[in-house]
Amino acid sequence: MYTLITGATGLVGRYLLRDLLLNGHQLAVVVRGSRRMDPEARIEQIMQYWEREHQRSLPRPVVIEGDISQPGFGISEEGRDWISRNVNRIIHSAAILEFFGKDREAEPWRTNYHGTRHMLDLCRETGIRDLHYVSTAYVCGLHDGIVQEDSLERGQTFRNDYEESKYEAEKLVRAADFAEHITVYRPAVICGDSRTGYTNTYHGLFVYLRLMAMLIPSLPKGPEGLRVTPIRLKFTGREPRNLIPVDWVSAVMTRVFENPDARDLTYHMAPDNPITSRQLIDLCSEYFETTGVMYEGDPLPEAWDESLTEDQRMFDRLFQDNADTYAAYESTDPKFDMTNTKRFAGDIICPELDRTVLHRFIDYGNEDRWGKRRPEWTKPQIRVGDLLRSRIVAAEESSQQIGINVLGQGGVQATLVIADAGILSVSPGLSDSVPVLTVTHEDLLAVLSGQKPAADLSSLWDQCSAEQAAVLTDKLVAACGESDAIRA
Ligand SMILES: NC(=O)c1ccc[n+]([C@@H]2O[C@H](COP(=O)([O-])OP(=O)(O)OC[C@H]3O[C@@H](n4cnc5c(N)ncnc54)[C@H](OP(=O)(O)O)[C@@H]3O)[C@@H](O)[C@H]2O)c1
Structure with missing residues (x-):
């Protein structure tokens, strides 16, 4: 099931x-x-x-x-x-x-x-x-x-x-x-x-990481090689x-x-062991080579407001605006x-969000251009499900159910009713107790295009004898027939 x-x-x-x-x-x-x-x-x-x-x-x-x-x-x-x-x-x-x-x-x-x-x-x-x-x-x-x-x-x-x-x-x-x-x-x-940094959505923690990655690199570095990002946070960091x-x-x-x-x-x-806000921010500051975050309760430096550059002011404002969505979770x-x-x-131990893992998230976000990179993939030339459905013929004769489990690009799990005349029907999924051919997309197409012998598929069947497997393979290959699309 x-x-x-x-x-x-x-x-x-x-x-x-x-x-x-x-x-x-x-x-x-x-x-x-x-x-x-x-x-x-x-x-x-x-x-x-x-x-x-x-x-x-x-x-x-x-x-x-x-x-x-x-x-x-x-x-x-x-x-x-x-x-x-x-x-x-x-x-x-x-x-x-x-x-x-x-x-x-x-x-x-x-x-x-x-x-x-x-x-x-x-x-x-x-x-x-x-x-x-x-x-x-x-x-x-x-x-x-x-x-x-x-x-x-x-x-x-x-x-x-x-x-x-x-x-x-x-x-x-x-x-x-x-x-x-x-x-x-x-x-x-x-x-x-935790192992690759991968994400496909940029909610929660990633909102902050993306914001920092977008804004901080454009700020100039100070004499100590650090960028000053004077943000006043509304929480203690603990x-x-x-x-x-x-x-x-x-x-x-x-x-x-x-x-x-x-x-x-x-x-x-x-x-x-939940990480604290301060630990998180320290790890980010290390990555982005920044300093200047202030927590609730920290004394403000003298004449703080007047000392800010326009860029720093904008950074603080943007950070506060974006952080508002999650503000309720901060305290x-x-x-x-x-x-x-x-x-x-x-x-199954929960991996800690340590320096390596957090920096991995930021590296991944940068590589992914924070969700703007097009995912890498190849549109399958042949979807095996479509191929099988295109070969359906009408016939009234003795028939048999078989399952086909095609792994990899353009693969499918389907149950076919097959007869000498060809494929009579294709339905999604595999059924219990019918012979099932499990094969990679490449191997199936290699056989269908004549590059490999049909016999190569015979050992890949479950729930049937070797003789039956040989007969079913021949029937399936004949039913799928050769076509320009497969040869291509
Ligand atoms: N992310 C978190 O921090 C978090 C924390 C606690 C609990 N959760 C819960 O965990 C579950 C998974 O969250 P997630 O982080 O994986 O969310 P996600 O990445 O935003 O994915 C949401 C999934 O729901 C699908 N979906 C939304 N509306 C749909 C619709 N009308 N019809 C069909 N599919 C629809 C989306 O399909 P499309 O791709 O078509 O949009 C997507 O596959 C959710 O129940 C969430 O409430 C998440």
Whole structure:
């Protein structure tokens, strides 16, 4: 059976996609098209990134076009039938990280609250009973002291509408009486990949890093080789910051997801030793060779205002304006109890946000031109799913079901009904107990174009005898036929 994932194009979702595919899970994703790319191409681009990182071909998830803000995710009837027959678990990670909006029919409510309601309706109607829901640690709102994993409704107030929309959405999930299992993940503030610095979104910590990278290098250096950035901060610098790298979030979620005994609990994800604001700023100052940050309570130098240059004044102003969005998190960041997380994933240590990791984030942001770089990818010349569908013939004769799991660029997981006359139908995903051919895109096309013998595929079948594999290979190759496109 398949697991359906929403939000697979997001930061957390793309790591879950990688980690779960590497562990052999069968995945389907609900994705909307973007201005330039259809849903399949968006996922293909992400998969190619992972293939470059891991230097290996990976299977492709089944891609279902959908928009979570629409009832039933706006999924076609065919897609919905497929979900009813093939999916038994969901990871709902899609959300919008817009902080402000009171109108409950607009963002962030439309995606976070109504999107979750649509997710629950879809699960109820298609028989998905094992729910994994990505919430946020900040459903606790403004809270002093330690927040327990099992606490939710405490009459709290919130820093912003995003927190409240996620709180209301978590309440909906917990009230889903049709569900057999409800597992809730509550990450704190997610930042990039601790090992590579990678991120695909520039929220939270990255807003500050980007701002510094944009503004500081243009300031002249003083006689001591340092740039002076006289910012007056509205906090003491001793505040803990609950920042966690995305690779750790995904590793913990994958561990919990894979353990049936870990279901039905709530998991806080926060650092063991939160970095303080001052430590963070010191690491940034070191990177950018700056000095001059002042914290609440620091005495202002004499005639401070008059001593500032126009550039310095502008820097302070821009910093304060941009920082306003996150200001509510600067003075209060609670401590999150992690009993459940420690119990099931305590051996997966949360990487510290030290000098190396923080500088890696800034290096990555610079390389990525802070999100402006075009992602590297190759549009597949041939999508194997399209190729198979283009070969469908009409015939009435004895036929057989086979699965095809094509790894790598333009790959697909599909079930075909095949006969001597050719391919009779193609449906998404792999079915149980039918022979499955697992092959890389390159090897399949090499055989189809006649560059390699068909016999090369015969050893790549599962769930059938060697003789059967040879017959099925010949049938498949004949059904796909040669074409100029394949030869090219
Ligand atoms: N990032 C954090 O610091 C943080 C902290 C705590 C909890 N969380 C939670 O973690 C989850 C994942 O966050 P993230 O950081 O990965 O966010 P993200 O990078 O902004 O990704 C959001 C994902 O949701 C999808 N999405 C949004 N609206 C959609 C719609 N109408 N239809 C289909 N898909 C839609 C986006 O698709 P498109 O690519 O099409 O926009 C994207 O895949 C969210 O539930 C969030 O609330 C995040």
